[in-house]
Amino acid sequence: xxxxxxxxxxxxxxxxxxxxxxxxxxxxxxxxxxxxxxxxxxxxxxxxxxxxxxxxxxxxxxxxxxxxxxxxxxxxxxxxxxxxxxxxxxxxxxxxxxxxxxxxxxxxxxxxxxxxxxxxxxxxxxxxxxxxxxxxxxxxxxxxxxxxxxxxxxxxxxxxxxxxxxxxxxxxxxxxxxxxxxxxxxxxxxxxxxxxxxxxxxxxxxxxxxxxxxxxxxxxxxxxxxxxxxxxxxxxxxxxxxxxxxxxxxxxxxxxxxxxxxxxxxxxxxxxxxxxxxxxxxxxxxxxxxxxxxxxxxxxxxxxxxxxxxxxxxxxxxxxxxxxxx
Amino acid sequence: xxxxxxxxxxxxxxxxxxxxxxxxxxxxxxxxxxxxxxxxxxxxxxxxxxxxxxxxxxxxxxxxxxxxxxxxxxxxxxxxxxxxxxxxxxxxxxxxxxxxxxxxxxxxxxxxxxxxxxxxxxxxxxxxxxxxxxxxxxxxxxxxxxxxxxxxxxxxxxxxxxxxxxxxxxxxxxxxxxxxxxxxxxxxxxxxxxxxxxxxxxxxxxxxxxxxxxxxxxxxxxxxxxxxxxxxxxxxxxxxxxxxxxxxxxxxxxxxxxxxxx
Numbered sequence: 001x002x003x004x005x006x007x008x009x010x011x012x013x014x015x016x017x018x019x020x021x022x023x024x025x026x027x028x029x030x031x032x033x034x035x036x037x038x039x040x041x042x043x044x045x046x047x048x049x050x051x052x053x054x055x056x057x058x059x060x061x062x063x064x065x066x067x068x069x070x071x072x073x074x075x076x077x078x079x080x081x082x083x084x085x086x087x088x089x090x091x092x093x094x095x096x097x098x099x100x101x102x103x104x105x106x107x108x109x110x111x112x113x114x115x116x117x118x119x120x121x122x123x124x125x126x127x128x129x130x131x132x133x134x135x136x137x138x139x140x141x142x143x144x145x146x147x148x149x150x151x152x153x154x155x156x157x158x159x160x161x162x163x164x165x166x167x168x169x170x171x172x173x174x175x176x177x178x179x180x181x182x183x184x185x186x187x188x189x190x191x192x193x194x195x196x197x198x199x200x201x202x203x204x205x206x207x208x209x210x211x212x213x214x215x216x217x218x219x220x221x222x223x224x225x226x227x228x229x230x231x232x233x234x235x236x237x238x239x240x241x242x243x244x245x246x247x248x249x250x251x252x253x254x255x256x257x258x259x260x261x262x263x264x265x266x267x268x269x270x271x272x273x274x275x276x277x278x279x280x281x282x283x284x285x286x287x288x289x290x291x292x293x294x295x296x297x298x299x300x301x302x303x304x305x306x307x308x309x310x311x312x313x314x315x316x317x318x319x320x321x322x323x324x325x326x
Numbered sequence: 327x328x329x330x331x332x333x334x335x336x337x338x339x340x341x342x343x344x345x346x347x348x349x350x351x352x353x354x355x356x357x358x359x360x361x362x363x364x365x366x367x368x369x370x371x372x373x374x375x376x377x378x379x380x381x382x383x384x385x386x387x388x389x390x391x392x393x394x395x396x397x398x399x400x401x402x403x404x405x406x407x408x409x410x411x412x413x414x415x416x417x418x419x420x421x422x423x424x425x426x427x428x429x430x431x432x433x434x435x436x437x438x439x440x441x442x443x444x445x446x447x448x449x450x451x452x453x454x455x456x457x458x459x460x461x462x463x464x465x466x467x468x469x470x471x472x473x474x475x476x477x478x479x480x481x482x483x484x485x486x487x488x489x490x491x492x493x494x495x496x497x498x499x500x501x502x503x504x505x506x507x508x509x510x511x512x513x514x515x516x517x518x519x520x521x522x523x524x525x526x527x528x529x530x531x532x533x534x535x536x537x538x539x540x541x542x543x544x545x546x547x548x549x550x551x552x553x554x555x556x557x558x559x560x561x562x563x564x565x566x567x568x569x570x571x572x573x574x575x576x577x578x579x580x581x582x583x584x585x586x587x588x
Contacts, residue, residue: 054420076329080422090417094347106336107421130347150422 006031007067007154007185008053014061015048022048024209025062030187032153035180037196038189040206041311046189047087049206050158053187054084066154080108083152085143085160093132097123097142100131101149108150121145122171136163144172148179155179157188161195173199193304197221203303207311221303228274229299230282232265233292240289241267247285252278262308265294274298330424337418337431341405342438355401355443360450362390367454370514380547387456388468388540389513391447392533395440395476396508399483400500402436406487407496415586429484429579436480441473459545468540471564475536478571485579488586508533516550526554532567535560 008030015023022045030036040046051057052064055071064070069078092100101114118124121141126134134142140163147155160176161169169192177199180186190196196203197217205213205220213220236244241257244267248255252272260266272278279296286293345352371382409415409432418428448456458465483500490496510528511517517528528534529552538560541548556563 056416056419076422076424079420082420084417084420086413086417086420088413090413092344092414093412094344099343103336103340104421107333107423146417 005068006065007034008156008187009063009065010049010053011064012062013049013052013059013064015045015052015057016060022209023052023059026206026209026211027062028204028211028214030154030185032185033180033183034201035176035186035188035199036202036204037200038187038204038206039191039193039196039307044206044311045209046206047158050156050187050189053156054082054086080150081153083147083150083155085147085155085157087158087162091131091139091142091146093130095131096128097131097134097145098127100142101145104146104149110151111149112151114149117145117148120148120175122168137165137168140164141168141172144175153184155184155186155188157186159189159191161190161192169195193307197303205307205310212310213306217303221301221306226274226298226300227271228269228278228282229260229295229297230267230269230286230293231263231295232267232286233294235265236267236289236291240291243289244282244285248272248278248281251281330426330430333424333427334430334434337423337427338434338438341431341435345439352439352442356446359390359394359443359447362393363387363447363450363454366390366514374515376547377549378547380549381455382547383451383455384457384459385541385547385549386514387448387451388544388546389511389533389537390451391444391472391540392475392511392537393508393513394443394447395472395536396479396504396533397500398436398440398476399479399486400497400504401439402432402480402483403487403490403496403500404493405436406432406484407490407493410488411493415583419586425584426580429583432484433477433480436483437473437476440476440480441469444469444472456546460543464543464545468543471536471539471543471561474568475532475564478532478568478575481572481575481579485575485582488579488582507531511537512550513537517552518550529554529556530563532564532571535563535567539564 006029008028010026010028012025012027013023014021014025026045026049028036028038028049038046038049048057052059053066053071055066055074058072064072066074066078067081071078071082095103097118098114101117105111105114115124118127121144123138123141123145126138131139131142140160144157144160147157155176157176161172164172173195176186176188180201188195200217202215203213203217203220204211241259245255245257248257248269254271255269255278256271258268258270260268269278269282282296283293366386367383370386374382376382376385415428458468486499487496490499510520510524511531511533512528513533517525517534520528535556538548538551538557540546542560551557
């Protein structure tokens, strides 16, 4: 929308609380018309990073710029160009969506029409209802609408789809994608990985106060390289694994066998494409070893797998313990 | 400057509009004031004889008004802390708004609110026999002095609301500090009846000077006049108190608001 430089810049940003380092020098940029998702487990420092960009906290080191200005000292002129959605919303429980939007519009010159915004976020039907009587998803949509009042060039959204039902979530995603398409820079945090694959141009994964990955969702998920995934009737022994590795190496140089820590009996064959010859070799080896095949498929790593790999979190979806991880 | 004014007006209006959203708050504040008037008029009225046969209810009412105004600090502190807890202040700080608007808007709304409470109090005072024995200018001057003091008390409340950790503590601190201040004064009893080391405290207490000033202005009995400056010039000392309180607590509140982190 304006300028050519990035809208949001974190460069080597350090933040400590006492002697605990929450951000150990993180760097991240978001350009105009770009939608970047900041992802990470609870306590990774996401909210701290976002609050530094919002100007609520000062970094202990590094450079922070929002539209070229330090947000910690930026005045009303900067704030008018940035839309925020805080965790917990910051909504007045005694106020109605219409009143809240009108109040915010008073502080912006030429802000969006409150009635039109109510329509946009689907709150026209509850425009006169006190915020404390709204559902969690409605409150989220109101908080999102409030961030849009001033037609901001930059949007910083802390978990915008949390607490929404699937329908509202879908509508909100479309709305956010539309804002990005209009040329606004959007940084959002989320726990919902499906948000990312469908929405984000780039995903930055924050873990232990560091950015451990930064790239397009498909890139992070494994660059789109497929691999063979085999689930066996029982976990193979170390000896059997070594044997399988040697057999596959013989027909395809570069093939490596990786044990999936999350699922007992599951191995991945990486480094080579899963062509029929490889599948045949695996099947033959299983027959010789008298090992049943439960499932055999060619897949790419999902973003979720990659995320848990990077953050070391247990695989929440499988519900199985990760006793073999060590 | 223009922006500060319009933004402050918007915030003031927002705060005032919230009052009828929880009518119970205002209703009980008014009931409490009426209760104080009736209670003290009928319970203490017969027990405390004034020299020269003055009317105790006329003596008492200005004190009740002053006491109510002093407790404005508690209302403000609780309201401020509540806004802070709900994340409203954080959200406001992210808006393109003149920085002092939130604090000044809170003070302006709370002084207006207290003006409303004062009207109800004066009406109930009238019912139990309190009268202004001078004229309209004196009546307005007295009300002006009370509201000026309300300004000082809300400034204290703003700062207090920003430093205490919770609404409950705001309430507790207000009452712990404000009750002795109102009782260590000439509101209910003659200061001369206090132990000698407490007498100067009661004499210089702004609640005493405020009460004495309005008694004088309205021609209500003010029989225990001290010989010092607070006794002789209660209105002047009250205004000085307001200036000192504003000079101390407003900057402290503003600084606290500016340096607040989430």
